[in-house]
Amino acid sequence: MSRALISSGGDRRDRDQQGAGVDMSTDLAGVVLPSAVLTASGCAAAGRELDAFMDITQLGAVVTKSIMLKPRSGRATPRMSETPSGMLNSIGLQGPGIDSFIENDLAWLAQRGARTIVSIAGETVDEYARLAAKLRNIGGFEALEVNISCPNVADRGQVFACRSESAAQVIQAVRRGSDSRMPIFAKLSPDVTDIVEIADSVIRAGATGVSLINTLLGMVIDTRTMRPALAGVTGGLSGPAVRPVAVRCVWQVRQAFPNIPIIGMGGIRSGHDALEFLLAGANAVSVGTAVFNDPGAPARIHHELAGLLSDRGIAQLGEVISYAHRPEVDLGVSPLEPGSGFEDWDFISE
Numbered sequence: 001m002s003r004a005l006i007s008s009g010g011d012r013r014d015r016d017q018q019g020a021g022v023d024m025s026t027d028l029a030g031v032v033l034p035s036a037v038l039t040a041s042g043c044a045a046a047g048r049e050l051d052a053f054m055d056i057t058q059l060g061a062v063v064t065k066s067i068m069l070k071p072r073s074g075r076a077t078p079r080m081s082e083t084p085s086g087m088l089n090s091i092g093l094q095g096p097g098i099d100s101f102i103e104n105d106l107a108w109l110a111q112r113g114a115r116t117i118v119s120i121a122g123e124t125v126d127e128y129a130r131l132a133a134k135l136r137n138i139g140g141f142e143a144l145e146v147n148i149s150c151p152n153v154a155d156r157g158q159v160f161a162c163r164s165e166s167a168a169q170v171i172q173a174v175r176r177g178s179d180s181r182m183p184i185f186a187k188l189s190p191d192v193t194d195i196v197e198i199a200d201s202v203i204r205a206g207a208t209g210v211s212l213i214n215t216l217l218g219m220v221i222d223t224r225t226m227r228p229a230l231a232g233v234t235g236g237l238s239g240p241a242v243r244p245v246a247v248r249c250v251w252q253v254r255q256a257f258p259n260i261p262i263i264g265m266g267g268i269r270s271g272h273d274a275l276e277f278l279l280a281g282a283n284a285v286s287v288g289t290a291v292f293n294d295p296g297a298p299a300r301i302h303h304e305l306a307g308l309l310s311d312r313g314i315a316q317l318g319e320v321i322s323y324a325h326r327p328e329v330d331l332g333v334s335p336l337e338p339g340s341g342f343e344d345w346d347f348i349s350e
């Protein structure tokens with residue numbers, strides 16, 4: 001690990017003072033989190049490793065790697081490939097299975113005092129229902145995130161999230177199997193023609209809110225071997241390359257659903273990026289790929305965001321959520337017109 005990635009105590013103290021007066025809390029369907037910055041599923045395991053680089057109890061929540069019913073070793077290697085401004089992965093949902101997860105990971109997170117959002121994944125609707133049932137009477141987490149970007153073995157491997165009907169069936173099953181008060185976030189795939197249609201189907205099926213977005217399906221061919229770079233051939237694209245797609249998805253879903261909670265993610269690696277998602281309509285943001293070269297990124301992004309809000313005179317993070325959707329103010333005169341009186345404004349000379 002490069003030393004440059006780990007800020008010194010002095011730097012960190014200075015950074016932690018940025019925006020110290022800003023209320024960074026956010027409300028996700030009645031669950032109030034002290035910070036709107038979360039980890040992204042699959043990029044922080046169950047938080048244990050990242051805890052060496054930042055205090056995970058200071059984050060809004062740790063969103064855990066999607067857990068399945070049974071232990072899985074995932075796909076064959078190689079299963080990661082660097083791409084311009086991003087990376088491609090085909091991990092294949094490696095994990096210990098729900099029983100071990102509850103006993104070890106969830107218990108550790110609760111004992112550590114971290115807030116947790118548990119991500120679940122399955123290959124059939126019934127598997128999702130059984131996962132929900134296993135978690136039903138277990139405390140120690142704030143919400144469920146349902147990763148529906150998985151192949152449906154009962155439907156020729158078609159991804160649940162790519163069809164309204166199958167997406168809704170999963171969410172309906174999870175809703176039925178869960179406590180009625182449990183917030184459920186459906187994590188959607190951007191690989192669809194109309195993200196609003198899928199969001200509509202999962203909300204009708206009982207999702208409280210949505211997480212946007214999962215990775216985009218991509219592929220890299222190694223020109224030395226003249227073979228696909230990943231053993232799994234295709235993989236999920238993440239990192240800054242996907243950010244405009246993610247911001248667009250958040251924007252479109254927020255326009256269609258002014259009141260549902262949205263967790264936004266995709267290529268966030270700075271406070272500016274996080275702010276962009278909030279302005280588009282996200283109530284919270286998840287940081288994924290950025291942690292692979294800066295394991296303290298979620299804490300750094302929290303402080304950068306607080307600094308940006310403070311610079312803009314904003315006292316509560318909620319004030320900027322969806323702010324970019326406000327109607328344009330008609331000044332009645334173009335600020336660039338000579339004699340408009342606006343010529344001396346800073347933004348004109350910039």
Ligand SMILES: Cc1cc2nc3c(=O)[nH]c(=O)nc-3n(C[C@H](O)[C@H](O)[C@H](O)COP(=O)(O)O)c2cc1C
Binds near residue numbers: 089
């Ligand atoms: C290595 C890796 C593993 C991932 N595993 C999961 C997962 O288990 N469940 C899930 O819902 N999303 C998973 N994702 C997707 C991320 O949670 C996130 O939605 C996506 O990568 C976009 O955010 P980012 O660009 O900040 O990484 C994974 C992403 C990466 C890079």
